Amino acid sequence: xAASLLTACMREAKRILSDSRIFVLLIGGPxxxxxxxxxxxxxxxxxxxxIIIVDQDHSALSRGIxxxxxxxxxxxxxxxxxxxxxxxxxxxxEVAYACVMFPANLERDMLAGRAPKVAILLDGTNxxxxxxxxxxxxxxxxxxxxGISSKVLKASGVPPGSATTATRSISLVGRPxxxxxxxxxxxxxxxxxxxxxxxxxxMAVGVSIGFDRYDRxxxxxxxxxxxxxxxxxxxxxxTCAVTxxxxxxxxxxxxxxxxxxxxxxxxxxxxxxxxYVVLQxxxxxxYFGLCKSPLFALHVHMFMAxxxxxxxxxxxxxxxxxxxxxxxxxxxxxxxxxCIMRKVNLVGVGVGSVLPHLLSxxxxxxxxxxxxxxxxxxxxxxxxxxxxxxxxxxxC
Amino acid sequence: xxxxxxGVIKREWKWMLFEKxxxxxxxxxxxxxxxxVDLVYSHKKVLxxxVVFVDQDHSQLSRAMxxxxxxxxxxxxxxxIGSAEEFPEQVAEDRAHVCFxxxxxxxxxxxxxxxxxxxxxxxxxxxxxxxxxMNNAIAVFKxxxxxxxxxxxxxxxxxxxxxxxxxxxxxxxGVRTWFNPGFTSNYLNFVAIGTAYIALQLAALVIAIRxxxxxxxxxxxxxxxxxxxxxxxLAAGKVLAYLAPVLxxxxxxxxxxxxxxGAPLVRTGISFWVVLIWFPATMITFSYGLSAMTKDAVxxxxxxxxxxxxxxxxxxxxxxxxxxxxxxxxxxxGMPMATVAFMMRKITLMGGTLADCGNQLWxxxxxTIVAVVxxxxxxxxxxxxxxPGGN
Numbered sequence: 001x002a003a004s005l006l007t008a009c010m011r012e013a014k015r016i017l018s019d020s021r022i023f024v025l026l027i028g029g030p031x032x033x034x035x036x037x038x039x040x041x042x043x044x045x046x047x048x049x050x051i052i053i054v055d056q057d058h059s060a061l062s063r064g065i066x067x068x069x070x071x072x073x074x075x076x077x078x079x080x081x082x083x084x085x086x087x088x089x090x091x092x093x094e095v096a097y098a099c100v101m102f103p104a105n106l107e108r109d110m111l112a113g114r115a116p117k118v119a120i121l122l123d124g125t126n127x128x129x130x131x132x133x134x135x136x137x138x139x140x141x142x143x144x145x146x147g148i149s150s151k152v153l154k155a156s157g158v159p160p161g162s163a164t165t166a167t168r169s170i171s172l173v174g175r176p177x178x179x180x181x182x183x184x185x186x187x188x189x190x191x192x193x194x195x196x197x198x199x200x201x202x203m204a205v206g207v208s209i210g211f212d213r214y215d216r217x218x219x220x221x222x223x224x225x226x227x228x229x230x231x232x233x234x235x236x237x238x239t240c241a242v243t244x245x246x247x248x249x250x251x252x253x254x255x256x257x258x259x260x261x262x263x264x265x266x267x268x269x270x271x272x273x274x275x276y277v278v279l280q281x282x283x284x285x286x287y288f289g290l291c292k293s294p295l296f297a298l299h300v301h302m303f304m305a306x307x308x309x310x311x312x313x314x315x316x317x318x319x320x321x322x323x324x325x326x327x328x329x330x331x332x333x334x335x336x337x338x339c340i341m342r343k344v345n346l347v348g349v350g351v352g353s354v355l356p357h358l359l360s361x362x363x364x365x366x367x368x369x370x371x372x373x374x375x376x377x378x379x380x381x382x383x384x385x386x387x388x389x390x391x392x393x394x395x396c
Numbered sequence: 397x398x399x400x401x402x403g404v405i406k407r408e409w410k411w412m413l414f415e416k417x418x419x420x421x422x423x424x425x426x427x428x429x430x431x432x433v434d435l436v437y438s439h440k441k442v443l444x445x446x447v448v449f450v451d452q453d454h455s456q457l458s459r460a461m462x463x464x465x466x467x468x469x470x471x472x473x474x475x476x477i478g479s480a481e482e483f484p485e486q487v488a489e490d491r492a493h494v495c496f497x498x499x500x501x502x503x504x505x506x507x508x509x510x511x512x513x514x515x516x517x518x519x520x521x522x523x524x525x526x527x528x529x530m531n532n533a534i535a536v537f538k539x540x541x542x543x544x545x546x547x548x549x550x551x552x553x554x555x556x557x558x559x560x561x562x563x564x565x566x567x568x569x570g571v572r573t574w575f576n577p578g579f580t581s582n583y584l585n586f587v588a589i590g591t592a593y594i595a596l597q598l599a600a601l602v603i604a605i606r607x608x609x610x611x612x613x614x615x616x617x618x619x620x621x622x623x624x625x626x627x628x629x630l631a632a633g634k635v636l637a638y639l640a641p642v643l644x645x646x647x648x649x650x651x652x653x654x655x656x657x658g659a660p661l662v663r664t665g666i667s668f669w670v671v672l673i674w675f676p677a678t679m680i681t682f683s684y685g686l687s688a689m690t691k692d693a694v695x696x697x698x699x700x701x702x703x704x705x706x707x708x709x710x711x712x713x714x715x716x717x718x719x720x721x722x723x724x725x726x727x728x729x730g731m732p733m734a735t736v737a738f739m740m741r742k743i744t745l746m747g748g749t750l751a752d753c754g755n756q757l758w759x760x761x762x763x764t765i766v767a768v769v770x771x772x773x774x775x776x777x778x779x780x781x782x783x784p785g786g787n
Contacts, residue, residue, distance in 0.1 A: 177520060188709075199705065353489060
């Protein structure tokens with residue numbers, strides 16, 4: 001029995017490795033996405049956002065602020081303009097995404113205690129571009145505010161220590177935990193690899209079963225004596241034997257090559273990855289049963305890939321979605337997988353904190369196995385109907 | 397020639413209706429996809445984030461600050477905890493994502509003109525939520541800080557309140573946001589076009605992916621007639637046949653975020669229509685050519701998967717291209733969706749025209765040339781196979 005199962009597993013693994021259509025998807029897919037996204041998010045932060053300056057004041061103060069902005073790594077001065085009206089045109093042409101404007105008499109008004117304004121105009125079409133520019137200008141201006149207030153107080157005869165305290169009476173200290181540098185890659189990469197893995201496994205399984213033939217299987221496994229249930233198990237195991245090393249490799253490259261922190265137990269990560277891969281293989285069979293053709297299954301997965309990732313709440317948090325979609329997110333295996341990966345790797349939690357997600361994955365695994373088996377059984381029946389001559393030894 | 401092209405179109409439509417599930421998927425999936433994704437972002441901003449408080453001060457000031465935090469719609473109370481050490485556990489169990497710590501003696505220090513510090517611990521493992529949390533925390537505490545400074549100025553200098561207020565804020569930053577005024581919080585406006593084009597691109601590729609490969613035996617019941625054996629007639633007929641059902645879907649999907657979710661649609665002039673038609677025509681031409689070249693719809697679909705799956709996130713649409721490593725900048729223009737999503741953003745959100753789409757125009761033109769070459773080669777293969785004596 002064990003020998004027959006091993007033979008059947010080997011057959012499945014050989015089929016996958018010898019068919020470029022399946023092999024490239026299963027082995028190349030997880031790596032391709034890990035490396036593409038790892039490369040894209042390598043820098044981790046939006047830096048050197050091009051901005052323009054409109055200096056109508058031409059004072060020492062405005063020049064001082066411009067010099068401070070020049071020293072900021074978040075922005076890069078792309079040039080000077082005569083009027084802020086030039087920004088929309090420049091933004092459309094991707095030359096500059098923000099404009100810092102110093103109005104006429106800025107310094108004079110400030111010395112007269114009239115609280116003038118430095119204006120910043122932003123292209124708001126990309127939050128990730130506009131936020132660093134706004135942050136840079138705000139922090140530079142805040143430093144000047146404190147310096148000016150402090151000087152005013154000192155000039156009024158307030159002792160230097162009290163003057164500094166008075167200008168920063170309540171300070172807000174932000175402590176970003178788990179991803180202190182706000183690295184975008186650390187936040188996104190591991191979830192993207194899980195999403196890509198989900199899609200490519202399901203696609204490859206659909207293609208694999210779609211191009212297999214029952215009569216050929218019977219011929220190749222003639223001496224074996226396996227029921228349909230064992231045949232299905234052998235297919236799942238054979239596919240996992242090829243897929244798991246690729247997915248382990250892709251996850252390992254995210255954690256090592258691309259620097260995503262892993263503060264928790266690696267064993268827990270590998271356990272979750274293993275469960276997730278087996279689950280996806282079974283779901284691949286299930287979806288094939290629904291679609292009944294490898295091509296149609298492939299197309300369905302192409303459409304589902306991105307939407308499942310978005311609904312899983314990995315980027316846009318699930319608690320910011322409408323209530324109905326939060327429920328949908330919880331019944332997606334990728335949601336639980338992403339929660340485990342993020343919590344174990346970034347937050348550094350142990351089994352106890354991710355137990356509900358692990359249990360959910362277990363439940364999904366059981367359901368997916370049953371669903372995949374039912375689809376496989378139907379496939380066997382349909383294959384028998386089209387090729388009535390097959391050895392009885394492998395009859396289910 | 398028009399009659400011959402019409403003949404090819406009719407033949408393709410019959411083929412499309414022969415196996416309806418592919419047609420239905422290509423036409424319905426983009427609509428369902430866009431509705432679902434827009435629904436995800438329909439709140440437009442992150443609301444009601446659970447926050448916990450560590451109030452070691454138990455003062456009037458700390459209570460006022462807690463009330464101010466909770467009156468901000470971004471936050472909702474998840475209770476009080478004894479120490480900041482408990483916060484990571486709260487995050488792990490999804491009970492809280494922000495923690496405000498009011499240290500012991502805060503109010504007393506402030507009254508004694510020693511300055512005070514409030515700590516905000518933010519779960520940055522989700523960058524998007526973390527940024528919103530931090531921005532809103534700053535917004536909530538700024539008035540307290542300014543008010544405290546005013547009081548100190550009054551006390552230290554004996555300055556009248558209005559003068560103290562001006563001196564506590566000697567210079568201000570006025571922010572004006574173009575194209576998406578609620579940009580710090582309104583995520584829907586920013587992503588709607590890009591996500592819609594994920595599905596639209598797939599629709600154009602998927603609908604025509606069997607049109608070439610099926611000519612190699614699968615459609616023996618629909619032989620090519622002599623009149624349709626001219627490459628231009630065959631290719632043009634096929635592209636037009638698939639473009640016709642796809643175009644209304646493109647229009648509907650582009651309008652959906654605006655009609656149902658209030659996303660802006662600044663301009664729908666000629667530039668809008670040109671891009672709306674040009675992109676699917678290019679993708680359908682490419683898909684048909686790829687299908688004919690590979691003679692295998694599954695293989696052609698796999699190539700399309702490689703081309704389309706990383707599109708949205710690696711296209712520079714969300715993660716800006718200025719943050720790409722230079723070696724990967726080509727990737728942005730090597731993905732067809734990136735060009736069109738940027739063009740549509742410039743036209744519908746920024747009120748631009750084709751004249752503002754310099755780089756994207758070149759990239760889409762490049763893709764059009766590639767598509768035409770692939771389609772032409774594919775058509776010649778089909779004709780060689782179907783002509784008497786072809787293999």
